[in-house]
Amino acid sequence: MLDIKWIRENPEALIDALRKRQWSPEESRSTVEAIIAKDEARRQHIVKLQEAQERRNAASREIGNAMRNKDMAAAEQLKAEVAEIKSFIQSGEATERELDKALDDALSVIPNVPLADVPVGKDEHDNVEVRRFGTELISARQKNMPNKPREHFEIGEGLGLMDFERAAKLSGARFTVLKGRLARLERALGQFMIDLHTTEHGYEEVQPPLLVRDEVLYGTNQLPKFEEDLFFTPHSGGRLGLIPTAEVPLTNLVREEIVAHESLPRRYTALTPCFRSEAGSAGKDTRGMLRQHQFYKVELVSITDQESSLSEHERMTACAEEVLKRLGLPFRTVALCTGDMGFGARKTYDIEVWLPGQNNYREISSCSVCGDFQARRMDARYRPKDGKGTSFVHTLNGSGTAVGRALIAVLENYQNEDGSVTIPEVLVSYMGGMKKIEAQ
Numbered sequence: 001m002l003d004i005k006w007i008r009e010n011p012e013a014l015i016d017a018l019r020k021r022q023w024s025p026e027e028s029r030s031t032v033e034a035i036i037a038k039d040e041a042r043r044q045h046i047v048k049l050q051e052a053q054e055r056r057n058a059a060s061r062e063i064g065n066a067m068r069n070k071d072m073a074a075a076e077q078l079k080a081e082v083a084e085i086k087s088f089i090q091s092g093e094a095t096e097r098e099l100d101k102a103l104d105d106a107l108s109v110i111p112n113v114p115l116a117d118v119p120v121g122k123d124e125h126d127n128v129e130v131r132r133f134g135t136e137l138i139s140a141r142q143k144n145m146p147n148k149p150r151e152h153f154e155i156g157e158g159l160g161l162m163d164f165e166r167a168a169k170l171s172g173a174r175f176t177v178l179k180g181r182l183a184r185l186e187r188a189l190g191q192f193m194i195d196l197h198t199t200e201h202g203y204e205e206v207q208p209p210l211l212v213r214d215e216v217l218y219g220t221n222q223l224p225k226f227e228e229d230l231f232f233t234p235h236s237g238g239r240l241g242l243i244p245t246a247e248v249p250l251t252n253l254v255r256e257e258i259v260a261h262e263s264l265p266r267r268y269t270a271l272t273p274c275f276r277s278e279a280g281s282a283g284k285d286t287r288g289m290l291r292q293h294q295f296y297k298v299e300l301v302s303i304t305d306q307e308s309s310l311s312e313h314e315r316m317t318a319c320a321e322e323v324l325k326r327l328g329l330p331f332r333t334v335a336l337c338t339g340d341m342g343f344g345a346r347k348t349y350d351i352e353v354w355l356p357g358q359n360n361y362r363e364i365s366s367c368s369v370c371g372d373f374q375a376r377r378m379d380a381r382y383r384p385k386d387g388k389g390t391s392f393v394h395t396l397n398g399s400g401t402a403v404g405r406a407l408i409a410v411l412e413n414y415q416n417e418d419g420s421v422t423i424p425e426v427l428v429s430y431m432g433g434m435k436k437i438e439a440q
Contacts, residue, residue: 001104001107001108001110001373001376001377002014002107002110002112002113002373002376003372003376004035004039004103004107007032007035007036007039008036008039011032011033011036013113014028014032014110014113015028015029015032016028017113017114018031018032018110018111020114020120020338020339021111021114021338021339021341022122022338022339031106031110034106035103035106035107035110038099038102038103038106039103041099042096042099042100042102042103045092045095045096045099046096048092049089049092049093049096052085052088052089052092053089055085056082056085056086056089059078059081059082059085060082062074062078063075063078063079063082066078105224108218108224108225108377109224109225111343111344112343112344112345112346112370112371112373113346114338114341114345114346114347115346115347115369117347118335118336118337118338118341118346118347119335119336119337119338120337120338121337121338121339121340122337122339123337123339123340124336124337124340126337126339126340127334127335127336127337127340127350128334128335128337129332129333129334130332130333130334130335130349131332131333132330132331132332132333133321133324133325133330133331133332134324134325134328134329134330134331134354135330137328137330137413138330138354138356141356141413141414142356144415144416144417144422145356145415145416145417146415146417149356149357149359149412149415150357150412150415151287151288151355151357151358151412152288152289152355152357152407152408152411152412153287153288153289154357155357155411155412155415155419155421156178156182156411158419158439159181159182159419159420159421159437159438159439159440160179160439160440161178161179161180161181161182161183161437161440162176162177162178162179162182162289163176163177163178163179164176164177164288171293173286174278174291174292174293175292175293175294176289176292180440181431181434181437182407182437184431185407185410185423185427185431185437186296186403186404186407187430188427188430188431189327189403189406189407189410189427190271190296190298190403191271191430192323192326192327192426192427192430193271193298193323193400193401193403193406194269194270194271194298196322196323196326197269197298197300197319197400198269201267201319201322202267203267203268203269203300203319204266204267204268204269205269205270206246206249206250206253206268206269206270207270207272208243208246208249208250208253208270208272209243209249210242210243210272210273210275211233211235211240211241211242211243212240212241212243212248212249212252213240213241214238214239214241216241216248216249216252216255217230217241217248218377219248219251219252219255219374219377219378220247220248220251220252220344220374220377220378220397221343221344221373221374221377222241222244222248225343226244226343228277228279229244229276229277229278229279230242230244230275230276230277231275231276231277231293242275243272243274243275244274244275244276245274245297245299245397245399246270246272246274246297246299246301247299247301247397249270250268250269250270250299250301250397251301251303251374251378251395251397252378253266253268253303254266254303254378254380254393255378255379255380256378256379256380257380257381258381258382258383258390259303259380259381259382259383259393260382260383261305261382261383261384261385264303264304264305264308264382264393265302265303265304265305265308265312266302266303266304267300267301267302267303268299268300268301268302268303269298269299269300269301269400270298270299271296271297271298271403272296272297272299273294273295273296274294274295274296274297275293275294276292276293277293278291278292278293288408289404289405289407289408290362290405290408292404295402295403295404296402296403296404297399297401297402297403297404298399298400298401298402298403299397299398299399299400300316300319300320300367300396300397300398300399300400301395301396301397302316302395302396302397303380303393303394303395304393304394304395304396305382305384305391305393305394306372306391306392306394308394309369309371309394309396310347310369312369312394312396313347313349313367313368313369313396316367316396316398317333317349317351317367317398319398319400320351320365320367320398320399320400320401321333321351323365323400323401323406324351324353324364324401324406324409326426327406327409327410327424327426327427328413328424328425329353329354329406329409329410329413330353330354330413331351331352331353331354331361331364332351332352332354332361333349333350333351333352334349334350334352335347335348335349336348336349336350336366341368342366342368344368344370344373344374345368345369345370346368346369346370346371346373347368347369348366348367348368348369349366349367349368350363350365350366350367351363351364351365351366351367351401352364353405353406353409354409354413355408355409355412355413356412356413356415357412357415358412362405363405364399364401364402364405364406364409365398365399365400365401365402366398366399367396367397367398367399368396368397368398369394369396370394370395370396370397371394371395372391372392372393372394372395373395374395375392375393375394375395376392380392380393380395381393410424410427416436418438419438419439420436420437420438420439421436421437422435422436423435423436423437
């Protein structure tokens with residue numbers, strides 16, 4: 001959530017930011033003007049309440065003076081005035097809550113403001129490539145592959161270890177059953193990632209709840225804008241949401257807290273299932289495991305002070321890239337443009353892994369810096385070094401990486417002409433010494 005004071009003082013800057021995010025000029029201006037009008041109405045009402053409080057206090061003192069002077073008529077008149085003011089204040093406090101909610105509701109659907117160095121563009125075609133890794137690996141491995149590299153689902157089904165038909169019988173579309181050595185390979189990938197981040201990259205492993213309250217989803221901006229992408233289950237007269245990513249519980253570990261500056265940065269990681277309805281992806285990636293309702297992901301979350309968040313963003317991205325380097329998977333890193341960037345992000349790097357079967361790079365990790373956008377929604381603060389006042393923390397999140405997509409990338413990049421798949425060297429110990437997966 002954006003700072004209303006900043007919006008009040010910089011309306012044109014927000015209008016420009018919304019235009020960069022592909023809002024129309026008319027919608028950008030009308031939205032900002034409506035927010036400012038709601039803020040002004042709320043502030044004027046608060047002034048009236050304060051004036052009423054001051055008059056009530058003054059009138060109460062005047063009643064005492066009138067009583068001491070035995071001016072009963074004046075005292076009764078003042079008492080009537082106090083009663084009327086009290087009634088106004090009570091109804092006015094209810095009105096203030098309504099005005100607060102109206103302003104919060106308006107602010108909750110406004111996206112974050114992109115940083116100045118974010119490329120301005122419409123969609124993924126305007127993203128800017130930052131760097132590549134492993135280009136030489138692509139050509140070197142082609143000699144071991146079929147003339148036309150197979151896609152992951154062809155490889156998995158050929159091995160007899162990936163079953164979409166039975167998954168559909170169990171749960172419907174966008175689910176997969178993995179068996180035997182392929183199931184173990186997915187588990188090995190998750191274990192390798194979490195071990196790397198905890199032993200070498202300084203992240204603390206967390207095993208968070210997979211079901212969370214609405215206010216937790218709101219804190220990391222899944223609600224209200226992305227409600228249709230979530231799964232919910234009834235709970236104690238209300239509901240709990242299944243996490244779409246471990247970013248949700250990990251970031252909210254500091255909600256409604258004031259943390260000590262010396263405890264920052266806090267770096268958390270978790271290997272969890274994730275659940276997404278994929279409401280807006282009808283017809284996209286319908287074959288295989290690329291876009292599933294249920295998948296595993298290793299999440300990275302950092303909580304920092306204001307001065308450190310940008311350098312932490314570069315660090316987090318490097319940690320995610322290191323996973324792919326160790327696995328020997330070619331990738332490229334791109335800076336997302338303003339029109340392709342997520343709702344809560346100020347800047348995002350996507351890491352796209354090479355998939356020979358698709359002859360294309362596909363996203364496997366997205367690392368974002370959010371500034372204090374989520375912290376305002378969570379009321380998460382820290383006390384600066386000088387001990388004076390508090391400031392909102394800055395939050396960052398990234399995939400370190402998506403385990404299912406890493407499995408896809410391993411299958412396609414390490415496929416052999418005979419249908420087998422070579423195990424990346426760093427995973428051999430996790431696979432009990434196994435170096436190759438062959439058809440059963």
